[in-house]
Amino acid sequence: MFMPASNARAINKARGLDCDAVILDLEDAVAPEAKGAARAQALAAAQDGGFGSRLLVLRVNALDTEWGQDDCAAAVGAGFDAVLLPKVSHPDDLCAARMILGEMPLWAMIETCAAMLALPAIAATPGLACIVAGTNDLAKDMRCTPGPDRLPMLPHLIAIVTVARAHRLIALDGVSNVLADTPALAAECGQGAAFGFDGKTLIHPAQIAPANRAFAPSAEQHEWAKAVVAAFALPDHAAKGAIRVGGEMVERLHLGEAERILARVAHL
């Protein structure tokens, strides 16, 4: 869940929201004249704590802005779980942040055409933990109009998930600008989950329920996972790679997927 670090009310509200991570934004959601105050408020929020098991992440300004270096320097040792660097277009951008941040976990926004071309190298940067699709900026850079089906974005979203899996990174889908729990938002959340994203970045509390619904395993997936695990546990199937479950072939690769679903259900 993104929120402007300049918005004290939203930060306070985030401490009780059903989201997995709180991203205090110093970048595009904060006006230039409010940058200093927003940074101070973000540091105070991290010091005050109260975010429970939610990850607390600081989205800094890009290092080629007048605020980026100071944002990163202020984040060190301030109590954040990670720093999210926007407009990453080359691995060097991450290396420059790393020089300031030391060992702090680093997340990267993928939101420029240059980033799409450099994606494998960016994803291979040591210490990177998570990549986040920045679909508003990417659409702006491409000069495209995504529409409800996000058609122009689809190759990029798939590339982001693919590279994340190859490098064992967390992949988060971009935000929807729809501020209510509508069928369009539910469809977009479902699309991101179907593409394999680990979650969706959000901008308003009303988006949390549809996102959590879309990214939680469905009742059907849960039943399927239980059936697959039970089937492979049968002594008759111990030496088999492929078996029949409920009218479908499943292989041992599906057993891994079934175990992953059961683990996620156990954590809900």
Ligand SMILES: CC(C)(COP(=O)(O)OP(=O)(O)OC[C@H]1O[C@@H](n2cnc3c(N)ncnc32)[C@H](O)[C@@H]1OP(=O)(O)O)[C@@H](O)C(=O)NCCC(=O)NCCSC(=O)C[C@H](O)C(=O)O
């Ligand atoms: C989009 C908003 C400006 C809408 O604000 P507003 O109309 O004031 O919201 P509500 O009145 O409906 O708010 C109801 C209550 O919920 C709280 N609230 C609202 N948004 C958040 C939030 N993001 N986190 C926590 N709490 C929130 C309000 O404080 C109200 O609380 P209460 O009064 O106690 O009932 C606003 O939602 C907003 O600013 N959203 C976040 C915008 C943001 O952070 N943008 C930057 C990140 S997204 C991005 O940059 C995309 C990416 O880089 C890309 O390129 O795609």
Ligand SMILES: [Mg+2]
């Ligand atoms: Mg952006």
